[in-house]
Amino acid sequence: xxxxxxxxxxxxxxxxxxxxxxxxxxxxxxxxxxxxxxxxxxxxxxxxxxxxxxxxxxxxxxxxxxxxxxxxxxxxxxxxxxxxxxxxxxxxxxxxxxxxxxxxxxxxxxxxxxxxxxxxxxxxxxxxxxxxxxxxxxxxxxxxxxxxxxxxxxxxxxxxxxxxxxxxxxxxxxxxxxxxxxxxxxxxxxxxxxxxxxxxxxxxxxxxx
Numbered sequence: 001x002x003x004x005x006x007x008x009x010x011x012x013x014x015x016x017x018x019x020x021x022x023x024x025x026x027x028x029x030x031x032x033x034x035x036x037x038x039x040x041x042x043x044x045x046x047x048x049x050x051x052x053x054x055x056x057x058x059x060x061x062x063x064x065x066x067x068x069x070x071x072x073x074x075x076x077x078x079x080x081x082x083x084x085x086x087x088x089x090x091x092x093x094x095x096x097x098x099x100x101x102x103x104x105x106x107x108x109x110x111x112x113x114x115x116x117x118x119x120x121x122x123x124x125x126x127x128x129x130x131x132x133x134x135x136x137x138x139x140x141x142x143x144x145x146x147x148x149x150x151x152x153x154x155x156x157x158x159x160x161x162x163x164x165x166x167x168x169x170x171x172x173x174x175x176x177x178x179x180x181x182x183x184x185x186x187x188x189x190x191x192x193x194x195x196x197x198x199x200x201x202x203x204x205x206x207x208x209x
Contacts, residue, residue, distance in 0.1 A: 045118040045129060047074075047105055049081040056081050058107060058116060060131045062149055071154040074116070075143040075161050076135045078108040088117050092134060095172040095181075102132075111137050121173045123148060124197040128157070130173060144171035146178060146202065158195065158202050177202060 048061040048070060056078040060071040088094060088102040092115060104117035115134040120127065126149060133143040146158035158178065162169050166185040171178060177196035184190060194206040 045103060045120070047083060047107060047116045047118075049078060049083060049107055051078075051081045054079060056107070058114065058133075060116075060118060060129065060145070060147060060154060062129060062154060064149060069149060069153050071131070071145075071147055072156060074131060074133055074145065075159070076114050076133045076141075078114045079112040080108050082109060083107050086115070092117065092132075093140075093168075093170060094132065095170045100173070119173065121146070121178075123157075125200060129154075130171065130178070132171070139166075142169055144169065144180070177205070 044063045046061050046063075048059045050057050050059075058074045058076070058078055060074065062069045084106050086104050086106045088097070088104040090097065092104070094100075094102060094117065100119055102117050102119045104115060107114045107116060115132075117132040117134075119130050119132075121130055122128075128146060128148040131145040131147060133145075134140050141162050143159070143161040145156060147154040148157055160169060160171065160180065168183045169180055171180040174194065177194065179192060179194045182191045182193070192206075192208040193204060194208075195202040196205045197203075
């Protein structure tokens, strides 16, 4: 084997060593590339925000397998698309949090932000989610939407938005459906409504004054 051949072999060995070391560096130190879905989905659910001229539509999005299913626009839009995960605690008045898996986000900036919270539920025909929206700081206004996870999208089964004035509506899941409470101002709860799954929808079964 002549000197030229030895030089070529040495160059190849050096090149393989450099490439191998580079790949090892990338594997150990470089951030792993994630696609759009896996990098933004939190707990299989997330809000999807699309903005145009300062008006940002918010939709609920659910990851099912490798497919993202999206709802119709939620009642309250945002002023910007900045989205941050937040802790779903008692300060947001979601009701009793025991046994509930609520994931929440803040969309927008400071007093113009919208809180969006989602929690999974089981319904007669399969799986669904409840979406809660809160807008406003001094006088919060809430919306609650019950969605069923269908093959090609999210179907709205129930939607309620607080009216004008000091009305406060809380909504939570129950074993056979959902329940909501209505109160006005700083008074105690005035009314509790319960809905159960019947056929392909929700039917009101009980109202307590």
